[in-house]
Amino acid sequence: MILSATCTTNQVGPNAPIIYRGDLETVLTSAKDAGYGGVEMHIRDSETIDKGLLKDSLERFGLELTSIGTGEAYNKDHLFLSSEDKAVRKAAVERICGHIRHAKDYRHAVVILGLVRGKTSNCSSRKAYDDCLLESLKACAEEAEKYGVYMGMEMINRYECDDLNRIEEGEALIEKVGSRFLGIHIDTYHMNIEEGDIRAAIVRAKDEIVHVHVADNDRWYPGHGHIDFESFGKILKEISYPWAVAVECRPYPDGLTAGKLAADNLKKWFVD
Numbered sequence: 100m101i102l103s104a105t106c107t108t109n110q111v112g113p114n115a116p117i118i119y120r121g122d123l124e125t126v127l128t129s130a131k132d133a134g135y136g137g138v139e140m141h142i143r144d145s146e147t148i149d150k151g152l153l154k155d156s157l158e159r160f161g162l163e164l165t166s167i168g169t170g171e172a173y174n175k176d177h178l179f180l181s182s183e184d185k186a187v188r189k190a191a192v193e194r195i196c197g198h199i200r201h202a203k204d205y206r207h208a209v210v211i212l213g214l215v216r217g218k219t220s221n222c223s224s225r226k227a228y229d230d231c232l233l234e235s236l237k238a239c240a241e242e243a244e245k246y247g248v249y250m251g252m253e254m255i256n257r258y259e260c261d262d263l264n265r266i267e268e269g270e271a272l273i274e275k276v277g278s279r280f281l282g283i284h285i286d287t288y289h290m291n292i293e294e295g296d297i298r299a300a301i302v303r304a305k306d307e308i309v310h311v312h313v314a315d316n317d318r319w320y321p322g323h324g325h326i327d328f329e330s331f332g333k334i335l336k337e338i339s340y341p342w343a344v345a346v347e348c349r350p351y352p353d354g355l356t357a358g359k360l361a362a363d364n365l366k367k368w369f370v371d
Contacts, residue, residue: 100340101163101165101342102362102365103139103165103166103343103344104138104346105138106140108121108123113350115349116347117168119350123153133358135362137165139165142169142198144197168213169211169212176194178190178194179214180195181221181222181231188234195242196239203246209250212284217231218261219262220261240276249281252269253285255286273307282307283307284309284312286314286347288312310343312347313346320348320364321364328364329368332365333368
């Protein structure tokens, strides 16, 4: 496993669960200095950034791109995969496909599907939501299969999203899409709310988990609250999870402190 830090060069809200913010040199320096082996970049649109600069910079710092966060498509551009508006739905698919083409240049950079999937409350009915989401995911899966890039459907707690809250719901959706390049993305903060038996849920879905987020129960850095990360690390090793564990917590009391404390607390359990 590789320990990764969430980063962005965009303007995001102060409570957004992204540790390092600023220009590319600043965020990569911070991640490297804290002891991370990779970064999860939250990117608004992969087609509008200098991908060559990012790749060269990551190589210079000796960091991997483990994942691409896509939430700004929903939060800022109001694009989502389940939209009943064909134009919005098409633009959302194109946005995700752009991230997929970007991710293909890395060993295992997962494209995260969080709120970009939309919510049932955004649609006129549950059926409309299900039909539009499935159509969009199949289109994205075609692009993912073309380039061998994994998408991670994030299980998000009920207070932030009204569907796909639990791992078993993610498993059912993946079966409907029918692509091995759509996997499950788990998050300790969300699982602490939604899963009655975290270990059992992870073990059951072990072959479908492609990305992991960690934050404590209060969404501060791991070690601030009561989640047992030692036991969580043992579960991931039990299922032979090989990919990234990305710290996605609020930058409290500040990003540098949160990132360093998280890395110090997690290295002994999540770094191979």
